[in-house]
Amino acid sequence: MKVYPECAQCLLRRIMYETELGGADMMQQYAAMKLAIDALHRDFSPEICSAEIATGVHKGVYELLGKDPYADAKRKSNEISLRLLPKASKMVEESENPFKTAVLCSIIGNVLDFGIRNDFANADVLLEKFDSLCEEGLGHDDTDDMRELASGKVVYLTDNCGEIVFDRLLLEQLRKMGAKITLVVRGEPILTDATMEDVRELGMGNLADKVMSTEIFAVGIPFWDMPEELDRELRSADLIIAKGMANYETLSETDYGPIAYLLRTKCRPVASSMGLKKDINAAKLYR
């Protein structure tokens, strides 16, 4: 997906948020904003991928802060999702269509996105949201078509912390269907995304045949500097399952496939690019 005009403001808003989260003082915030503006000035054009420009914008700011500003938020996200996991797990078990229900739960994990809006400290609110989002169901549902491909080699690209806790349910379903799974996390901490550390701490390594990372600092899948091993995995997949918007933003610039995008359409550019309504739970397969 190419960057949209409105992405520029959203990127700067995110930079402000992450400097606050990282405890930056005002002079550091000026410096961070200046770096972000410099990156926009260098890269902003209708031809660049939204996630590639986002990577450039965040890179300088992470170096300036000298730490992962989302570290605490990510930990809390996982904790709170773990409290919801038994409820979600029961839903899948009791469902007439457990695969579809597991897809829905994993997308709802994408909705919550605790790191972004500061409400992750209130488990009751999350429980409340979880129920209403389950009732919402899938606004776009290609799970029947996904199922046909899910017994082969599946490369599963994770997204946020918190969300990854719910991915367990879908990974379990995929295993039952005979899938051979490669689980992929981010190579370095970026935003609220899950890394190897999360897979280890959540004991999720045994849910996949192989666990690997995107290797480098990048929002989404770094197709502009593609790690060879990841390229091989994606080329040999019968089905790529890509969680969240950043994976869509990057993979839509490539010819890998077939890809099932499981995400909440949280912003207008991504919704528009995918031909979907904003603020729906979507499982959309591109063959």
Added chain:
Amino acid sequence: MKVYPECAQCLLRRIMYETELGGADMMQQYAAMKLAIDALHRDFSPEICSAEIATGVHKGVYELLGKDPYADAKRKSNEISLRLLPKASKMVEESENPFKTAVLCSIIGNVLDFGIRNDFANADVLLEKFDSLCEEGLGHDDTDDMRELASGKVVYLTDNCGEIVFDRLLLEQLRKMGAKITLVVRGEPILTDATMEDVRELGMGNLADKVMSTEIFAVGIPFWDMPEELDRELRSADLIIAKGMANYETLSETDYGPIAYLLRTKCRPVASSMGLKKDINAAKLYR
């Protein structure tokens, strides 16, 4: 007021809004955003006034659009405020402290800011807001101190369309108190701000002894390129009444005074700079 780190994102958000309002297509929006990013890249530093950088950001975009994107919004703002004027006028007439009530009404005019959020088409919503804002009253009230200075030469710096309709009530009170009034509007269309055209169309010229403008394209008062006549007026004033945030952002960089700022603290930087809470109606005098 110096620019705050978070002003950068707000400026870009505003640019998106005004290109949409101006009916720009997507390629124009890319070009507008690029111009705005260029201006931020050129000017953003902890030393620059927030309104001066905003002027630079908007200037290129106005030239690109080749028209005033807020023209319709400004007209509608005035229309809807005129519908509320009789109610506000009656409030002032029936008040035990008509000066203070007129100040409050003129600040509430600043709150509504119809151009910004698209809700100006619904007069009922505005009527509703108007009542609750009146009940809120002044969160900071220096009207007693203002009154002492208000019988001399008053330079009255207007802000938005819509808002200017309510300024009539305060101008009437000032006249009753013996003030000799110079009314100042923007020299060229900028954002939703009132210009000479509004003064003429609203028949407000006779409420002041003199009506003049800031002469050039600028957010607030262009102290960085100050028109001589405006400088003389401000130097000779017994009281400057400055409506809205942009006038505060610029005049706080100068030594003119005494100045009474009448505004709604709509953003964190201005509230913080003035030592006030966000989202209050404030009449704050700086001697």
